[in-house]
Amino acid sequence: MKGKLNARDLFDHEIPKLLPEKPEVAKRINAVVGIELTGEDGGYWTLDLTENLVVERGRTKEPKCTIIAHTDDFEALLAGGSVRDLLQAFKEKRLQTSGHLPTILKLEGLLTSYSKMAS
């Protein structure tokens, strides 16, 4: 993936490709996580980061936690890779969550590292 980070590419192609290459990062999370992106190019992805390491479109499993954001915000935050910006987005509710927040914080590390590897 070159150029602007694209969430759809990230979850449809890049992360599924990278998961088997870096399984130890994903397995530290050891949970099913939902990604719900709104707006153009949005969608819902289920990341099973337990034993299977699978990314699927749609809510295919019950997530332990879910990240909810507008696609544009989500892409900008991941591309920026700034923890401070992520915190500010969460405080301002541009980045919403439901479920187990500690797991989402662990996921942040994975998404940041995978998006860097993919870009």
Added chain:
Amino acid sequence: MGTDFAGTNLRDLIAFQTEAVSSHYDLPPQFFAGFLGPRMAYSCAYFTDESNSLAEAEENKLLLTAKKLDLKEGDLLLDIGCGWGSFMFYAAEKIGCRTVGITPAKEQAAFVNGVAEKRGLAGKVTAEVRHVYDMDYPQAYFDKIVTIGAIEHMDDLHRVFAKCAPILKDDGLMLVHGMTRPWKDREKELQGITTEAGELVKEHFGVGYWKSLWEVMEALEKNDFEILDHENITRHYQLTTERWFESLQDNEKEFAGKVVSEEKYREFMVFMAGYSIGFETSHTLCSQILCRKIQSGDIRPALPLTRQDMIVSTYKE
């Protein structure tokens, strides 16, 4: 927010740290009361069983700390960084100690003194607004000294412990309870390699200095303290922060936009979640260190031969 104070005037440093720490601890006490346990202990509780409630674990920690310090009726106790007075009230009410606490946060001191007044403990529980570097007590004044969850805000532990040794009686005991971090992480910080997340944590607390365990022990030993006992209680802090986080989450409607701003509430949510991960993933550690004053050539006191007297195995009301 920079924390490199090389060359900084001490009065400026004290003023900065007082303001920075107060920005966190002088939030409304009812906010902290909403997610801490009933004792309002803003530090690691102690779980004899994972099924312990936060209230039970708070009591366990206070009992454990009192046992380690061998607190006795009439002891004069100094609590450095006394918070909302959880250990002072415990020592005064359960054991009959006289307690003096210091905190740089005015609201905390006012809270402690107000509660002491209400409970008829004025004179037995006294909180002073004072920076640790400004401690000025007579020689050999205190029977016991405790500092719980406060060394994280102290930039120079050598300076702190150098002030503690003279004011502790020769046969006194001091207990240091605080967070540390693995040496490799600390070493990177000392080399100027910091992480954005690490800096954000310091900002959240106003000011923070997470040292490695050996640095704390070195500061103790170099300032005439002998380490009698060390207990790693990291797992206990993970369980504590998990419970704080759950309470914060459960009380969102009561807190957010009412007691504190919605942004401040969400900031606390993130950091509380982050702390529990920090303990779970060995980025942050927590210890209790018991020590006494030592001078080579002194006749050693007849200290207990085993740790039996400082074990809390089951919670009892």
